Amino acid sequence: MIKLKINNIEVSAKKGESILDVAIRNGIKIPAVCRHSDLEPQSSCRLCLVSIKGRDGFFTSCSTNVENGMEIITDSPEIKKLRKINLELLFSQHIEQCSQCNWKYKCKLLSLAKDYNIKITKFNDRKKSFKEKKFGPSIVFDSSKCIDCKNCVQMCEKQGIGYLTVKEKDGFFQVVTDSSKECVYCGQCITHCPSGAFEEISSIEKVEKALEKKYVIFQFAPAIRSSIGEEFNMPYGSISTGKLVSSIKKLGAKKVFDVSVSADVTTIEEGNELIERLNNGKNLPMFTSCCPSWVRYVEIYKPEIVKNLTSVRSPHIILGGLIKTYFSEKEKINPKNIIVVSVMPCTSKKYEILRDELKVDGLRPVDYVLTTRELGKLIKKNNIDFKNIEEDALDSPWNKPTGAGVIYGNTGGVMESALRTVYEKLTGKKLKNINFKEVRGLEGVKEAKVKIGNKNINVAVVNGLGNINKIDLKKYEYIEVMACPGGCIGGGGQPIPINNEIRKKRAQSLYKIDSGDSVRMAHDSLTVKMIYKEFLNNKKNIHKTCHTTYFPKNK
């Protein structure tokens, strides 16, 4: 244990902690714009400066570790002056588009501008003519808002992609895209950008238009229920399923369904496929495919393992397909008149819905994807008081999720749901302890050995795309991969900020729903049983709504 003083207050800390972290933990405010706890400190914004007794000059507290006996001062007239100048310089390269910005009222830059009483227009805008660049149908990078902290570049490298990189252009080293690489649309650049330079490509206007004249059905992902509240200043991890439903209804949606229910279909299909592959020993390990960034990554960067991906579609695509076949038939609605909107924690889903091979009877299963943030904007735009709105119930038939379907939003959730089902299907016995705790949590790689009957199955969960290269694929039979750290609860479409503390709270809430649920197995879901009885009772229907194919791209 280290003892030190910050502003003459004695505090204790662990070896290896930064001054900034210790200060924050003790309620001492130090401005820090470029610091993100997922990444190595950039020490580029030069705002978190402090002075240390007995040492010359100033130190960035994000990158200076505490030492025993240190006496740190976090504020002084000189420090104030430096922060002021550096803030003015930061604003000189940032085109303010506050009304549209992802950060809006949560913007650190803007609140510091007030705290330090700076003139944000002291210098002319050097990035006036800087352009926007779109990454597929998912992400837009407005380089005129970029403050060059390079968090996005570090994160993109950490994801194992390196699509974002730094190049010298017109006398500056700038964030640019590497034309020899392809983006996988995970959106982690968005959640790690302190200045709102990255955003999803908005589908709000299209959804608004559809709401005016079409039969619009909303469906939302498991991970939305424990994060959307943050858009309305509710505490991290607030479970707000009922408010979500009533707010969406107020927007004019005819039906609101829960994708967790179709996650159970994914689990059953994927479980069957795993059992089949285990029996014939082919194409192992089997990989999950719910994460479209992971699928895209495999197709582009690891085409040799395309055959190892499960052929099962992701839950919202399955549900979209069921809506436009099973449901439309039952309700006697022409599926062509139905617009399905998925609310997703994800920017990559905007790309996934455009994959042609997913069409069911010539129609796209899902028409539009809104991120959690976009739905938040849309709800605010319609003056709906989310926080205080009366809760409403989901619509039948996709209204009763199992715990297994809800935990899909967490890293390890797909694995855990599948293991529960595969165990009972293979052994015919009831699973005594259904919590597979080894596959939970925020570590980059988690593994477990599961004894199912006379079989030992080795499984791994890869949490964060870049970690895929840290494991020996041959050691496992089944591997879950989620591109975003934390899984979908930490997705690129989720409310910002995101860090491990916030991920934990969002994840805990999903586990809480699971543990409180009376049905916690995908194959025990009455809804799922009914759908298999009424519609998914033949290979043709199962194939067209639940399975797909992939296309290795030869680089």
Add this chain to the structure above:
Amino acid sequence: MDIIKKIKEAGLKGRGGGSFSTALKWELAKKAQGKEKYVICNAAEGEPNVFKDKYILDNYLEDVINGIKIAKNFISAKSAYIYLNKNYTISEDIGDIIIFKKDSGYIGGEETSICEAIEGKRVEPRRKPPFLTESGLFGCPTLLNNVETFYCVSKIAKGEYNHSRFFSINGDVLNQGVYELREDITIFQALKETKNYPEFDFFAQVGGGASGEIMLPQELNRPVFGAGSITIYNREKTDKYELMEKWAEFFHTGNCDKCVPCREGAFRIYEMIKERNIDYDKLDSIFFSLKKSSFCSLGKSIPLPFESLIKKIR
């Protein structure tokens, strides 16, 4: 007598501009724990008007190589690199010493940036500590010295060291070139002895052609400092804005753009000077931030030439 004692006795200090005790650096590198160790000879020499390393490589390559080998041997390094300015060439056989051509701007000569460059990474400075002697190239203890420092070590080892130093003298002078003179020679004496002392009113930039300080004729009675350069400007004929614009452009385009004061500050200095429209309040603020809050020593050194010129010549 072993080499470290000899270096200590000679009182050798690094000749790259930082003037750090060579013996101390060598001892730190030797003591540091590491599976592998590396030696790097910094031959990046990137400032305008500084050519002494090129001169030494062209004329005394053998001694430089000898110095590198002594260092390699002393710390038991796995390999040694020469990090070479892209416009310089070494055509002789230098054994197993690896030549790495610098392919970046001014910042590419900063010692931690050199490690990044050799490792194939983006060329920008690292945080310090750790210092290179603890964790340098590929995370291993690394001994980095300037070309001239290795030359001096060789001379010391051979018992030929006579406390001389190389000076680049240029600008409005009659006999520009690189001279080997006494290390403690004053600026005045250096100009006199090389028959370069101007007969007109002038000012000198000492220690580097961009980051060097501006000195007036009455201030020259002190030893040469920094990277050992003296550039003479005819006070009457020199366009001060043009001169400052040259420095400003050099810093703005040669820096790494990592930290705010250097990236944005250097650009604003350049912009104001280029437009001949200097707002001295803004300029002072930027200088203050550069000196006190830049990430590396390059940023911290930017204000000196401007401030000394403005103060002394305006």
